[in-house]
Amino acid sequence: MADVEALIDALSLDEKAALTAGEDFFTTPAVERLGIPKIRLTDGPNGARGVDAFPGVGGAASSCTPCATALAATWDEALVSEVGAVIAREALDRGCRVLLAPTLNLHRSPLAGRNFECFSEDPLLAGRLGAAYVAGVQGEGVIATIKHFVGNDAEFERMTISSEIDERTLRELYLLPFEIAVKRAAPLAVMTAYNRVNGRWLTQRPDFLNELLRDEWGFDGVVMTDWFGMTETASIAAGLDLEMPGPARAFGPALAKEVESGALPPAAVDTAVRRLLDVWNRVGALDSPSATIAPAPPTPTDIALLRRAAAQSVVLLANDGTLPIDAAVRRIAVVGPNADRPRIMGGGAASVVPPPHLSFVEALRSALPDVEVVHQRGCEVDRNATVLGTGIFQAPAGFEVDVFDNLDLAGEPIQRERVDELRMMCVSFIGGRWPEGDFSLRARGTVVPAESGEFEFALSQAGRTRVRLDGEVVLDGVTDPPPPGGTDFFGMASRELTARRSVSAGVPVDVVVEYAKVATPIAGFRVGSRTVEIDPLIDAAVAAATGADLAVVVVGTTEEWETETRDRETMELPGRQAELIRAVAAVNPRTVVVVNAGAPVDMEWAEEVAAVVQCWFGGQEMAPAVVDVLLGESEPGGRLPTTIPRRLSDNPSYGNFPGEAGRVTYAEGVFMGYRGYEHRNVEPRFAFGHGMSYTTIDVGTPTVSESTFRRGQTLRVEVPVTNTGTRPGSEVVQLYVVPPASAERPVKELKDFARVWLEPGESTRVDLSVGDRAFAYWRSQSGGWTLDSGRYELAIGAASDRIVARCEVEVVGEQENGTHEAGA
DSSP states (O other): OOOHHHHHHHSOHHHHHHHTBOSSSSEEOOBGGGTBOOEEEEEOSSSOOOSSOBTTTBOOOOOOOOOHHHHHHHTOHHHHHHHHHHHHHHHHHTTOSEEEOOBOOOOSSTTOTTGGGBOOSSHHHHHHHHHHHHHHHHTTTOEEEEEEETTOOOOTTTTTOEEEOOHHHIIIIISHHHHHHHHHHOOSEEEEOSSEETTEEGGGOHIIIIIIIIIITOOOSEEEOOTTOOOOTTHHHHTOOBBOSSSOSSSTHHHHHHHHTTSSOHHHHHHHHHHHHHHHHHTTGGGSSSOOOOOOOOOHHHHHHHHHHHHHHOEEEEESSOOSOOTTOOEEEEESTTSSSOOOSOBSTTOOOOOOOOOHHHHHHHHOTTSEEEEEOOSOOOSSOEEEEEEEEEOTTOEEEEEESSSSOOSSOSEEEEESSSEEEEETTTOOSSOSSSEEEEEEEEEEESSOEEEEEEEEEESEEEEEETTEEEEETTTSOOOBOOSTGGGTSBOOEEEEEEEOTTOOEEEEEEEEEOSOSEEEEEEEEEESOOHHHHHHHHHHHTTOSEEEEEEEOOTTTSBTTBOOSOSSOSTTHHHHHHHHHHHOSSEEEEEEOSSOOOOTTGGGSSEEEEOOSOOTTHHHHHHHHHTTSSOOOOOOSSOBOSSGGGSTTTTSSSOBTTEEEOTTTTOOTHHHHHHTTOOOSBOTTOOBOSSOEEEOOOEESOSEEETTOOEEEEEEEEEOSSSOEEEEEEEEEEOSSOTTSOSOEEEEEEEEEEOTTOEEEEEEEEOHHHHOEEETTTTEEEOOOEEEEEEEEEETTEEEEEEEEEEEOOBOOSOSOTTO
């Protein structure tokens, strides 16, 4: 271990100031004369991408893990910790010591663009699984970063909006996951949110960063900005330690000048540098030079873990007995736009360059070699035109790319590349395989249509692009550039330029793309297609399903519908997917719908089908894991970590999301998620905690250690659980606390849980516990956690709407001082 105090004494003021800001997009600066290395940071939380990889940019593939909502659906802390460890090991392989994950914001609205990246609507579940993730990451010597602190629960105007949240709601809901993670797992880094809270930037709030985070909760790590987040030089005194990315804006040289002028005491910079060096030191980063970048593929053990995690995240929402699939089935129709293009991750910073992975069609055919598996896509789902090289227009040999060091495709190429699809992105501040500065390129290849018909070809660009099909210019973004306003490339893309052409199935089409990158931080092009007539696709899907022993309809969203920078506008399935489900179900009563989406979608068709399965964005092993569940080889272990409403207007945040005039008001207060549905007596389609099994589990009458509770005690609750069925299975035993009737408190709140796995006929006892905070609420007037006297119920359930046993506890109330363990 290095001597941090000696390093601080040896550093010059300029060197200290330099350490408080990034050197570039994902790296902090080194001080070579003192042996302080560069520290690399990598995005998460779906996997460790590394510093020079990004979908569309290229780079080494990384393991793609189930998204955070999928991990939360397992309700399994040990499993989540194992997944965190896999991600951490890959971060180290990529030379990175800091992982920018997990995300601990809550599912306030089904429409929030990054819900898939967050765990739950419930703060206890989010906090405990977030803590487990942190423990797994840091157990491998990688710094975990909990984010985004706090109130970043939507993407709308995220860089400027003010989240208007009262103190009680902050304490009981939105701060709680961070508090639990800090106290349970001691994360070494916190990332501040872009947004303001009640009008003030988080980077300028000592009440949050010092008084609450450090003094009250005991956090002893580094606080950093989100990338390009608001800061000022005075933020160093508010508790901010690191400004990202580089080069420095408010920190770095600006800090040194403030100290030299006497406007800032030297101790303020020393404090931030001490925290940084201490955290680097605690993971051994100061004992060796910057880690080498040597990405290694996942081990078979890691792949098996990701498959198990994906399977345990699958929630069986409804089932009339059609699942698991009967061995007598001889013909299965697999339809839907996500059936042969599974969506394994959401969009934005959580994205990784994924390894090759199976589709649902491929996974079923592999698992059932003697069963006829037919496929029809049925409709389209992509928000933007489907990229050439994927979907209907595959490019068997890929596309050869010649790159030139000028804007005119002149002279000899300076490099040659091969790409699989015609979506390419150049991010100048990330780097990667494309040249710095302006350049041009020519991509050539052949696509082979899988279907005949009329297609609309589309171009969106950040730069200048021309597209030829079979030698003819059909899309000319050079002489006829489309206007800005597109959604790709983090909003830097133009709107689409389109042209229609007819093609014949199996007849190759030569494609040439000429592109020139002009000075812009994010540049690129996307060339895609979409089907003009959808009716024939639905008709073909119906024909495939007619007479099949089973129809599996795979629907959902994509990484373009659920993504950083943008919220969804509706819960409806994109395109004509709902119509497709109904059309297939009308001709085949044994229709199973697999919902491949990271957040709730409208399921108004749920009662018209035989079974509904939610598989989220399940990572690279999602398709084989879902097939394991459909066949009964794996238990559908998932339970909903978020409520699925019947309609969007039922959601408690409706009318106050995503905000307007620079403000988003959390008017529902503490009545968010299932708390709000129960408070307003609104029945959801599928309740928080819901999930079915292939066996039957009996949850018996609980035994409580004491009938009276006083502050400082811990109540122990034992619950007998028995598998009364004929198959192995699992249950998540959920403990809710029901306070005395009061309009000011939720009907009940989750306060502990445990997952249990049982063989047929096996019984066990589940141990749960509750402490002060399980019965307390925040009283802003007195600034503390308050215990009211009265008779409270401990409600034991298998879902928030399926309480199977209750017992009462007499609470002797008095106000407590807020120093007790969160979530105890």
